[in-house]
Amino acid sequence: MQSPDGTAVARISPFDPAGPYVAAFYREASYTGQVPQLFAHHRLTGGGDLQLMEPLQPVPSGDAAAFHDAIAARAPEVADLVDVVHRVHERAQAELPWCGPLDDNPDNVMRTADGRLVIADLFSADGPKLYATVVSDPDLVVARIPEAERRFMTELPLANTGPWEPAVRESMRAGLAAADARSGRQE
Template sequence: MTGAVEAARALLSGLAGSGADHRDVERVLLAAGWRPCGAGDWAIALRSPDGVAAARISPFDPTGPYAAALYREAAHTGQVPVLFDHRRLAGGGDLQLMEWLEPAPPADADAFHRALAAETAVPGRAHEVAELAAVVRRVHERALRELPWCGPLDANPANVMRSARRGLVVTDLFYADGPALYATAATDPDIVAARIPEPERRFMTEIPLAGSGPWQPADREAMRAGLAAADARLAASQAVRKP
């Protein structure tokens, strides 16, 4: 673990118990010299001052704990990123501090995904991926049991990257079915209110949507209002049921 990561962990520990959300974490890391380096649909990324680590910060990501579990439980395979820290954030956000990774050639990424699905040797690597596949399957089955709107494994080639020390690694295999979840939130928010507690989705309208967007401000506000009304109806019905 590098000095920049240790310093970041110390700063983040100072936020513990304060109800820190994604904006607080981004502010603290930027002040410590971390710099923006990318954004996706669910999260933004910052790079450490020494260039050896990345912070993935999401306002709302139900699958974050399962990605962190995969990185920890499959660390012995050398085929997942080194995870320095993982924290859940107020409002359903997620923070992962991990080693800096570079993009992998698309052909190599496709071959890795095929090998993972078939549990066969990855081209150019001596060992097989059976152990990694077993961990992936175990963690994904847990996510499917526990998470509303959990999607299938994501075989996007961009989810295979290259570690400077260990070669190809797999990232972000688990994801929430965003189109279904957000369509339900827009058309039937009472279902979302009943299945995902408000403290775990407070910032679900603040994900970047850098790939699928843009997301119009009026649409975001309409979804917030619909969910707030659904939360009020749910609270009222629960109060009525109390003895």
């Protein structure tokens, strides 16, 4: 969703446990000019995430690959950025249940209105493992992620962790509700 004047966009996810780490990365690496400008970040009810940031445009795949290669090689022009990437990712790995690896998707390299290449969305939960655990061991998910932070976790239309058939969504919800009841942690 873009602001009327075109200078900001709102990115909203119904469930994004990694959102605070993405926002921290943008704030901590802002001095490099190699991340999008973040105007505001808010956690939403049920585990959602809202980021208000500068608009970005896609870049050719060659530009994206070169930027990712520079990060992987810790090239001098991205050394400060890489330091922040590793610092925030280490924090996410220590604090975030089912923290995923750094996302080297070429679509995460974008261009700002003033022409800068920036990297976005490097951090995420390991969706396939998390959702497999919802099915195989909902009690573990309930123990690690409070209900108030996972209320909308089955509402994601993602290719690698969803979308799910309505019966699968309902099965996941029922499994989590039963695990919540067993734990006595319903909030």
